[in-house]
Each structure stands twice: as structure tokens, then as C-alpha cells.
Amino acid sequence: MTPKKHEIDHDVKIDVETRVRQGVKAVLEEVLEEEMAEHLQAGYRELTPTRGGERNGYYQRNLLTPAGKIERLEVPRDREGEFVTEVFERYKRMTGDVEEAVLQMYLSGISVRKVAGITDALSRVRVGKDAVSRIARRLEEEQKEWRERSLEEKAYPYLYLDATYLKVRCGPRVRNMALLACVGVDEEGFREVLAIEVAGSEKGVAYASLLRDLNLIDRGLKGVRLVVSDDHEGIKSGVAAELPGAEWQRCAVHFERNVLSHVPASEMSEVAEDLKAIFKVRREKTARALAEEFVEFSTQSVSRRRLRYLRRA
Numbered sequence: 001m002t003p004k005k006h007e008i009d010h011d012v013k014i015d016v017e018t019r020v021r022q023g024v025k026a027v028l029e030e031v032l033e034e035e036m037a038e039h040l041q042a043g044y045r046e047l048t049p050t051r052g053g054e055r056n057g058y059y060q061r062n063l064l065t066p067a068g069k070i071e072r073l074e075v076p077r078d079r080e081g082e083f084v085t086e087v088f089e090r091y092k093r094m095t096g097d098v099e100e101a102v103l104q105m106y107l108s109g110i111s112v113r114k115v116a117g118i119t120d121a122l123s124r125v126r127v128g129k130d131a132v133s134r135i136a137r138r139l140e141e142e143q144k145e146w147r148e149r150s151l152e153e154k155a156y157p158y159l160y161l162d163a164t165y166l167k168v169r170c171g172p173r174v175r176n177m178a179l180l181a182c183v184g185v186d187e188e189g190f191r192e193v194l195a196i197e198v199a200g201s202e203k204g205v206a207y208a209s210l211l212r213d214l215n216l217i218d219r220g221l222k223g224v225r226l227v228v229s230d231d232h233e234g235i236k237s238g239v240a241a242e243l244p245g246a247e248w249q250r251c252a253v254h255f256e257r258n259v260l261s262h263v264p265a266s267e268m269s270e271v272a273e274d275l276k277a278i279f280k281v282r283r284e285k286t287a288r289a290l291a292e293e294f295v296e297f298s299t300q301s302v303s304r305r306r307l308r309y310l311r312r313a
Contacts, residue, residue, distance in 0.1 A: 009162075009164045011191055013164070020103050022142055024070060025073055027119070028091070030131060030138065031135075035123055039053075040054075053079060086123070091122060098121075102118075108198070112136050119135070151222075155224075156194070158185040158228065159224055162181055163181070165179070178199050179198060180196070207238050208237070208238025226246065226248075227247070229251055229254075231250045231254065236248050256275050259271070259275060278294060
């Protein structure tokens with residue numbers, strides 16, 4: 001069954017939230033490590049004259065965040081049981097700021113300066129430059145692992161190219177950022193977000209770049225038979241160039257929106273129901289009959305409106 005627009009948006013949202021949770025987990029664990037090093041006056045397996053105790057492994061805890069639950073977060077312990085952290089209390093008071101910062105880095109680029117801004121707010125302990133660089137590398141590695149993961153295990157006969165918009169804080173302002181998403185449907189009918197890229201607007205060039213990313217990094221995308229997207233020449237040319245042999249089909253949701261944009265408000269509800277009826281039926285013959293009936297009715301409706309206009313004139 002063809003996924004609906006809101007289902008595609010939901011898949012992308014869940015995927016982004018998963019990556020944000022991974023980023024938050026990475027930041028918190030590294031900050032906790034720095035706090036333990038400060039507490040013991042020594043790094044992991046480091047012998048110093050001022051060392052004040054021994055490590056005693058980790059315990060795991062879950063943490064509820066605005067992006068969902070982080071599971072098995074590793075918190076270090078010391079042998080004397082004296083290590084106390086304020087990270088979790090500080091984190092709670094930040095009410096989504098950490099998630100927002102991690103999302104911004106994933107979307108616009110990871111930097112040491114941005115990481116330092118998070119760590120300074122999370123801990124009373126000053127996190128050193130080496131630790132900040134280590135956190136930035138860990139975030140970059142996680143992002144790279146997701147972007148370059150192999151797609152060779154199964155075929156994706158159907159691809160959906162679409163844009164979803166996230167509200168992203170840029171300084172004092174909040175703006176909509178377009179995420180261009182490629183969602184694959186495997187042979188068993190399960191959907192999976194294959195790639196996400198940021199674009200200032202929904203441009204065909206950006207989608208072509210998205211398709212090149214899937215192929216040229218040699219991730220193993222295969223078996224594509226049909227690509228569904230908005231009716232944009234740039235997208236269609238990108239599909240033809242990057243996925244030779246695959247068919248292209250216009251997205252039904254975008255088609256319905258385009259049709260309804262030309263319909264008077266007084267008739268929009270009725271026309272929308274008639275359009276949906278065409279796409280709901282399973283038999284091609286029935287769909288074609290409904291489409292012909294829809295065109296005939298719409299033509300007559302336009303003629304009636306023109307006649308009323310001429311009479312008033």
C-alpha cells in the first residue's frame with residue numbers, strides 16, 4: 001500500500017530523533033568521563049601523584065529526553081562511592097537545549113566551538129579541549145556511520161523523494177529548514193529512511209545530489225523500479241541520470257494539492273472527496289472511469305461558472 005504523506009513525515013521525524021538521542025548520549029557520557037577524571041584527579045588508567053581513588057566500572061541508566069528515551073546510558077563509578085554528578089540535574093533544567101544543539105550540528109555541521117557550548121552548560125567541571133575534540137569526533141563518526149551505511153542486504157523497489165520541514169533555532173530566531181528525504185520500501189513492504197540532506201528549498205538539483213549520495217558512495221542501493229516524487233523537472237532528470245531503468249511517478253498527494261489550488265473554496269471539500277475516491281480504488285479500469293467522470297464534471301462546473309460571470313458582466 002502506498003504510504004501517505006504524514007507517514008513519510010513520521011518516518012523522517014523518528015529517524016532524526018533517533019540520531020539526536022545517539023548524539024545526546026555521546027555528549028553526556030563523555031562529560032561524565034571528564035567529571036570522573038576531575039574527581040579522581042587522573043584520567044582512565046592514568047597514574048598521577050595526586051590521584052584520589054580508583055574507578056569501579058559503570059552502571060547503566062535510562063534517561064527521558066524531548067527526543068525520546070535514551071537507553072543504557074553509561075555512568076562511571078568510583079570504588080569509594082563518592083563520585084557525584086550534577087549533569088542530569090543541569091540537563092533537566094536545559095529543557096531541550098541539548099537536543100536542539102545536537103540537531104543543529106547534524107544539520108549544519110559539527111564544530112568544536114558548538115560542542116564546547118554544550119559541555120560548558122552541562123557541567124561545573126571545565127571540559128578540556130582534548131575532551132571537546134573527542135566528543136566532536138564521536139558525533140562525526142556516528143553521523144558518518146549512518147550516512148555511509150551499506151544498503152546491500154536487500155532491494156528497495158520503491159523510493160519516495162519528499163521534503164519535510166523542521167523548526168530549527170538559529171540564534172534568537174526559529175526558522176523552517178527543509179530536509180530532503182529518500183524513503184525506501186523493501187520487497188516486504190517495510191519503509192526505511194535511506195538518506196536525509198539539508199536544502200534551503202525543495203529544488204530538483206538537491207534531490208539529484210541526494211540520489212548521487214546513495215549511489216556514488218557505493219552503498220549498494222539496488223532493485224529500484226519506481227521513484228515517487230513531486231512533478232519537478234530537476235527531480236525527473238536526476239532520477240533518469242542516477243537510476244537508469246527506474247520509472248517515475250508523480251506523488252498523489254502533491255497532485256491533489258496542485259488540483260485543489262485551482263478550485264474555489266466553496267467547492268474544495270467536494271472536489272477533494274472525488275479526487276480521493278479515484279486513488280482509493282484498486283482496479284485500474286474503475287480508477288480510469290472515475291477519473292473521466294471527474295474531468296467531465298469539472299469541465300461542466302467551469303463552464304457554469306463562466307456562464308454566470310458573463311451574465312453578471
